Amino acid sequence: MENYDDIRPYTDSEIPAAMHRIVRNDFFPLLARYVFPHLPTEQVRDMMLSFSTIYDFQYQVMRIANERIIANSITTFTCDGTSHIEPRGSYLFVSNHRDIMLDASLLQNVLLAHGHDTSEITFGANLMQGELMIDLGKSNKMFRVERGGNMKDFYLSSMHLSNYIRNAVTRLHHSVWIAQRNGRTKDGNDTTDQGIIKMFCMSHPQDKIEALEQLHIVPVTVSYEWEPCDVLKAIELYMSRTEKYIKKPGEDLTSIITGIVQPKGQVHFSIGRPLGHDELMQFNDCTSTDYHRQVAKLLDRRIIAAYRLTPNNYIAHDLLYAQSRYKHRYTAQQATDFIAHLQQLHRYDYVDEPEVLRNILLGIYANPVTNKERLPG
Numbered sequence: 036m037e038n039y040d041d042i043r044p045y046t047d048s049e050i051p052a053a054m055h056r057i058v059r060n061d062f063f064p065l066l067a068r069y070v071f072p073h074l075p076t077e078q079v080r081d082m083m084l085s086f087s088t089i090y091d092f093q094y095q096v097m098r099i100a101n102e103r104i105i106a107n108s109i110t111t112f113t114c115d116g117t118s119h120i121e122p123r124g125s126y127l128f129v130s131n132h133r134d135i136m137l138d139a140s141l142l143q144n145v146l147l148a149h150g151h152d153t154s155e156i157t158f159g160a161n162l163m164q165g166e167l168m169i170d171l172g173k174s175n176k177m178f179r180v181e182r183g184g185n186m187k188d189f190y191l192s193s194m195h196l197s198n199y200i201r202n203a204v205t206r207l208h209h210s211v212w213i214a215q216r217n218g219r220t221k222d223g224n225d226t227t228d229q230g231i232i233k234m235f236c237m238s239h240p241q242d243k244i245e246a247l248e249q250l251h252i253v254p255v256t257v258s259y260e261w262e263p264c265d266v267l268k269a270i271e272l273y274m275s276r277t278e279k280y281i282k283k284p285g286e287d288l289t290s291i292i293t294g295i296v297q298p299k300g301q302v303h304f305s306i307g308r309p310l311g312h313d314e315l316m317q318f319n320d321c322t323s324t325d326y327h328r329q330v331a332k333l334l335d336r337r338i339i340a341a342y343r344l345t346p347n348n349y350i351a352h353d354l355l356y357a358q359s360r361y362k363h364r365y366t367a368q369q370a371t372d373f374i375a376h377l378q379q380l381h382r383y384d385y386v387d388e389p390e391v392l393r394n395i396l397l398g399i400y401a402n403p404v405t406n407k408e409r410l411p412g
Contacts, residue, residue, distance in 0.1 A: 039199050042179040044155060044172075047088045053170045054083045054092070060167045070100045092174045093143070093153055101144045104137070104295055109302050110260075112141075116306035116341075117149040120253060125208040126309065127200065127235070128154060130255035131225035131338050132214035134263040134294040135162070135287065139212045140175075142255065145304050146210075154210035155203055159217075162287055182217060197238035204250050212255075215334060221268040222395075223402035225256075225338050227331040229324075236327070243326050244315045254307035254334050256341035260300030262399050264293050266379050269396040273386065305341035310334075339406045347373055351400030361404070 045053055057063060058080045067079040086092050105112045120126055132138055139156045146153055158177035163169055178199065181192040203209040216228040232247070239246035262268070267290060274280050310333070318329045346365035350373045353361050377393060386392050 037195070037198050037202070039178075039195075039202070042181075042195070042199060044176045044178050045089065045174055050086055050088060050092060050174060051084075053174050054086050056166060057170050057174075058083055062167060070096060070103060089174060089176060093176070094147070097140070097175055098144060098147060101141055104141070105144075105302075108296060109299050111301045112303075113301075114145045114149075114304040114306065116304075116308075117145070117151075119306055119308045120151065122150045122152075124210075125204045125251065126154075126210045126253045127204055127250040128210060128212045128253050128255045128306075129215050129227070129231070129334055130212060131257060131342070132216065132219045133257060133259055135219060135291050137263060137294055138214070138257050141257070141302070142212060142304060145306075152210065154212045157211070157213045193234045194237050197234050197236075200235070201238040201250065215338065219268070221272055221399070223262070223399040224406060225335065225342065225403070227334045227338070229327040229331040232327040232330045232334075233323075236323070243323060244312070244319060247310065247315055247330065248312055252310045252334075254310075254337040254341070256305040256307070256338045256343075258301075258303045258305075258343040258345070260302070260345040260347055261298055261376075263297055263299060264290050265396060265399055267293060268399060269380070269392060270383060272395050273388075273392045276391075300347075301343075301345055303343040305343070307337050307341060336410060339403070340410055342403050342407065344403060344407065346370075348400050348404050351397045352404040355394060355397040355401045 063080070064076045067074070067076045071079050082095065083092075086095070128142070130138055130142070139154075143153045143156075153176060155176045155178055157180045158172050160179050160181050163172055163177070163179050180196060181188075183189070184192065200211050200213070203211050213231070215231065216226065220226075235250060235252075236243055236246040239249065271280055310330075314333065315330070318326050321329055344364075346369040349361035349364035350370050353359055354374075377396065380386075380389065380392055380396065383389075383392065
């Protein structure tokens with residue numbers, strides 16, 4: 036059996052030691068006050084020291100933390116499609132990726148609310164840094180995903196990840212969450228990296244149809260009325276036009292915190308039907324490379340079709356293209372509120388081409404409308 040100790044989440048036996056390290060961390064009082072604002076820090080510490088399982092930590096801490104995020108920054112939190120999955124089933128959730136933490140974290144509350152176990156969650160090695168982040172992540176069923184390296188290292192880490200996911204879903208009967216691509220969607224275009232599909236297949240090269248069918252792949256779409264970190268994403272895309280963008284120290288943490296506290300308005304999760312045998316068989320005669328491409332496109336269609344548009348998307352589309360095509364989709368007040376949101380860009384007075392930056396931000400909201408327009412049928 037392959038050893039996964041280098042990437043796996045904690046087991047129940049490792050939880051007590053992890054809880055002791057977390058409560059000793061200098062940041063623990065701050066975390067405790069955010070999640071449990073009405074409880075003394077000592078009481079939160081004692082509670083966490085009593086935990087002996089992952090379930091204890093997820094249900095008594097992470098579930099509450101997500102509920103705090105929903106209460107403080109989300110006006111409506113809804114979901115559909117939970118009937119497509121069985122409570123005792125194991126699935127590979129392939130999701131669009133708009134926020135570093137929230138896409139996967141909030142899904143766990145959806146699963147718990149509908150009688151499902153939580154899923155394991157991929158977590159980039161670049162984010163799993165420092166003892167506190169590692170302990171919080173691995174106690175929350177997160178497993179490490181390596182990125183970068185030379186071609187040989189990349190191949191070996193991809194094979195290792197593929198084997199890990201297949202083992203989790205088919206042997207341990209755990210569900211797994213993974214983003215449809217490395218890194219967040221920053222321009223509003225939810226596209227699946229065909230390399231992700233190739234990675235899924237690496238652990239079962241004998242039969243490409245069976246390789247994916249065994250994983251019970253479920254497309255998941257999360258839609259935000261107000262895109263998390265939208266201005267930060269626009270600035271990054273603007274800077275990336277002329278040179279390779281290099282993240283500043285602490286930038287990922289800034290994005291995590293901004294995503295948590297920024298008002299998000301309506302947030303909706305849509306859980307799709309698992310990819311079926313007949314859907315996959317239509318690509319049976321394809322070469323391996325084309326098979327990966329076609330399955331990625333299939334996921335794109337399912338994810339885009341399920342994306343829930345809000346007035347913001349239609350307003351941005353009309354503003355970007357200087358038209359009033361979708362004016363029946365929003366009110367004058369909603370347009371005024373969205374335009375006021377755009378004024379945040381004035382803080383970046385060092386930008387040489389403010390109109391370009393404005394159009395990038397508009398594109399984040401407008402592109403989902405365009406992508407839905409392009410769906411077949």
